[in-house]
Amino acid sequence: MHTPGPIPHADVPQLAASLAAQLRARSPRVHCITNAVAQNFTANALLAAGCVPSMTLSAEEIGAFVAKADALLVNLGTFDRERRKAADIAIVAARENSVPWVLDPVFVDRSPPRLEFARMLIARRPAAVRLNHAEFTALAGAGPTRAAVMRYAEDHEVVVALSGAADFVTDGERAVTVANGDPLMAKVTAMGCAGSALLAACLALERDALRAAAAALVILGVAGELAAATSEGPGSFAVAILDRLHGLDAPALTTHAKVSE
Amino acid sequence: MHTPGPIPHADVPQLAASLAAQLRARSPRVHCITNAVAQNFTANALLAAGCVPSMTLSAEEIGAFVAKADALLVNLGTFDRERRKAADIAIVAARENSVPWVLDPVFVDRSPPRLEFARMLIARRPAAVRLNHAEFTALAGAGPTRAAVMRYAEDHEVVVALSGAADFVTDGERAVTVANGDPLMAKVTAMGCAGSALLAACLALERDALRAAAAALVILGVAGELAAATSEGPGSFAVAILDRLHGLDAPALTTHAKVSE
Amino acid sequence: MHTPGPIPHADVPQLAASLAAQLRARSPRVHCITNAVAQNFTANALLAAGCVPSMTLSAEEIGAFVAKADALLVNLGTFDRERRKAADIAIVAARENSVPWVLDPVFVDRSPPRLEFARMLIARRPAAVRLNHAEFTALAGAGPTRAAVMRYAEDHEVVVALSGAADFVTDGERAVTVANGDPLMAKVTAMGCAGSALLAACLALERDALRAAAAALVILGVAGELAAATSEGPGSFAVAILDRLHGLDAPALTTHAKVSE
Numbered sequence: 001m002h003t004p005g006p007i008p009h010a011d012v013p014q015l016a017a018s019l020a021a022q023l024r025a026r027s028p029r030v031h032c033i034t035n036a037v038a039q040n041f042t043a044n045a046l047l048a049a050g051c052v053p054s055m056t057l058s059a060e061e062i063g064a065f066v067a068k069a070d071a072l073l074v075n076l077g078t079f080d081r082e083r084r085k086a087a088d089i090a091i092v093a094a095r096e097n098s099v100p101w102v103l104d105p106v107f108v109d110r111s112p113p114r115l116e117f118a119r120m121l122i123a124r125r126p127a128a129v130r131l132n133h134a135e136f137t138a139l140a141g142a143g144p145t146r147a148a149v150m151r152y153a154e155d156h157e158v159v160v161a162l163s164g165a166a167d168f169v170t171d172g173e174r175a176v177t178v179a180n181g182d183p184l185m186a187k188v189t190a191m192g193c194a195g196s197a198l199l200a201a202c203l204a205l206e207r208d209a210l211r212a213a214a215a216a217l218v219i220l221g222v223a224g225e226l227a228a229a230t231s232e233g234p235g236s237f238a239v240a241i242l243d244r245l246h247g248l249d250a251p252a253l254t255t256h257a258k259v260s261e
Numbered sequence: 262m263h264t265p266g267p268i269p270h271a272d273v274p275q276l277a278a279s280l281a282a283q284l285r286a287r288s289p290r291v292h293c294i295t296n297a298v299a300q301n302f303t304a305n306a307l308l309a310a311g312c313v314p315s316m317t318l319s320a321e322e323i324g325a326f327v328a329k330a331d332a333l334l335v336n337l338g339t340f341d342r343e344r345r346k347a348a349d350i351a352i353v354a355a356r357e358n359s360v361p362w363v364l365d366p367v368f369v370d371r372s373p374p375r376l377e378f379a380r381m382l383i384a385r386r387p388a389a390v391r392l393n394h395a396e397f398t399a400l401a402g403a404g405p406t407r408a409a410v411m412r413y414a415e416d417h418e419v420v421v422a423l424s425g426a427a428d429f430v431t432d433g434e435r436a437v438t439v440a441n442g443d444p445l446m447a448k449v450t451a452m453g454c455a456g457s458a459l460l461a462a463c464l465a466l467e468r469d470a471l472r473a474a475a476a477a478l479v480i481l482g483v484a485g486e487l488a489a490a491t492s493e494g495p496g497s498f499a500v501a502i503l504d505r506l507h508g509l510d511a512p513a514l515t516t517h518a519k520v521s522e
Numbered sequence: 523m524h525t526p527g528p529i530p531h532a533d534v535p536q537l538a539a540s541l542a543a544q545l546r547a548r549s550p551r552v553h554c555i556t557n558a559v560a561q562n563f564t565a566n567a568l569l570a571a572g573c574v575p576s577m578t579l580s581a582e583e584i585g586a587f588v589a590k591a592d593a594l595l596v597n598l599g600t601f602d603r604e605r606r607k608a609a610d611i612a613i614v615a616a617r618e619n620s621v622p623w624v625l626d627p628v629f630v631d632r633s634p635p636r637l638e639f640a641r642m643l644i645a646r647r648p649a650a651v652r653l654n655h656a657e658f659t660a661l662a663g664a665g666p667t668r669a670a671v672m673r674y675a676e677d678h679e680v681v682v683a684l685s686g687a688a689d690f691v692t693d694g695e696r697a698v699t700v701a702n703g704d705p706l707m708a709k710v711t712a713m714g715c716a717g718s719a720l721l722a723a724c725l726a727l728e729r730d731a732l733r734a735a736a737a738a739l740v741i742l743g744v745a746g747e748l749a750a751a752t753s754e755g756p757g758s759f760a761v762a763i764l765d766r767l768h769g770l771d772a773p774a775l776t777t778h779a780k781v782s783e
Contacts, residue, residue: 061636189308239757341578495566
């Protein structure tokens, strides 16, 4: 008989606080295959949180980078031949070196070849996939109801982190809802990509992908809430969230975390 | 006999106010083929103004993106083979789907092959071309006098938006001068590229390209003036202009617009 | 008998002040082959300092850009086939047109093919190479002791600018230590790349590469110290350093410069 694990949401705020501190103390290396629009902000978000980002896409060298990395992000934005080839090599290197990886299937609802490629990647077992409602619908062929998302996660043995007004994270059996964040996050390009990179960074330190994903969403969401409080618009918000990621401490995270089942 | 339309400059401030509001309400999709330097800032400027940017260059998928877009920008900065091919496919898709497009022939004065490519693109009828004095001189083979610019616009059936101390917009028959903006705009990379992207966004809502271009220049210029008033240099200016684009309202636009014939 | 030149460190602060003013007055053109992560920030740092950046990588046109440039940067971050080919063409054009160039061998310690390529470039005589301790160790096959760095510079007839808690610059005979900067500089992506671009810009105006490198490090380091004083984290720091680069004056530079032998 299958025994579900303990309800995971109760300890997510403490885990977020612990991981935020560990990111700074241990500086995991996170290799990112990501789109050109997002590379700079993603690198800065990882640096602000304490990580060491790398971004090369070159077929000759990405294997060496991933082999020495602690986590890998594969983001499908502005997805060209070079990035597809890089992803292929990187995923092989990740498997060989037990490096956990995250898939961010940006805009698969807008491009049939990208959707097909994303499905092929899902079959290669990322630890987690992070996407929005339209992307989930395209990928799963069904709307993002709670049941459909849990079934998809179970069927594909992947943690799904579905972003939305509240974020929903599930491994098919357990589920966590994270209600942190601010509407300005949707007005800054690459904010979702940076979130997926932080998820990869948390996976480097916490191999339970459900808990790592929930903690990463708390970290980004709380940083976003604190940043919004001092911002005048999306420009100053994008700056402030980097400052907040850099300075996040346990009291801020445990006080502001909004985690439920 | 040809009857010129009404003098267009009088209603440009009101049009700018109306378009700024419509961009937020209707969130047009703007696909951008743009240089790697400009992608992030351009995406953030479009998001701040209320639009949905996309940036893929992949030959396999750009057609699908453009077909569902409301406007297209073709910017020639850091112009490589991938972007030339992307432009070719995108312009075909734009024509088939009646998506208006804007050409920004960055640095054609610095590179003969880029100049040749830009001339080929002009022949494929963008709704508007946005450039500076050096770029116009290279493209037209003549200095940017008012008469030369109007003749070029008429001959090529394109709206020319010539940037400078004051911006000059013409369709060969009608002409509008927009005197908004701030010198700091020249100290931030991609500011012109973002302006061309906003022009494309305005074209999605206003098909008279002369009026759309003038309104877009007012929107960017007024945001720039308001941003400069609170900035300490080009770094804080680039942040503040995104905040101002996000918050622009009709009173600010109609009060600050400097539009003449 | 070889007579060493005058001790160079004494006049570096004045030189930095002079070059900061000349960058604004003469606006040298700096062509950058740099990684996608760094392009935007590098362009903005050059613009803030008064320069005119260009960034194209296209094989068809990079020769024309470099031929008209006043300095060239070759940065190996995210180094792919396109950039290797671009570097090859650019270095030929630089030699033919006496354009000084700087090598920034980013992450050669992480990728064997990149290391091999960097060694090949060193043999083609950049005026200066800027790198950190891990990169030097990989390149030279020896740890970055003062003696090892001076020997490497002498053997390869290149100025080495070694970044660290204090920066060390040598041409193998003369040596200067620059102790300016702030820890936040390591928390913003592309800060080192922007520093190498400023070094190239200073080379456009001062052909003694040792003095140009030392002055560039003072300019960036003092801007960083002034920026840190008003920043809340890496986000606001990255904005403030652009503001400070734009506004740097002689009193600030000569007061804050920390230069020794």
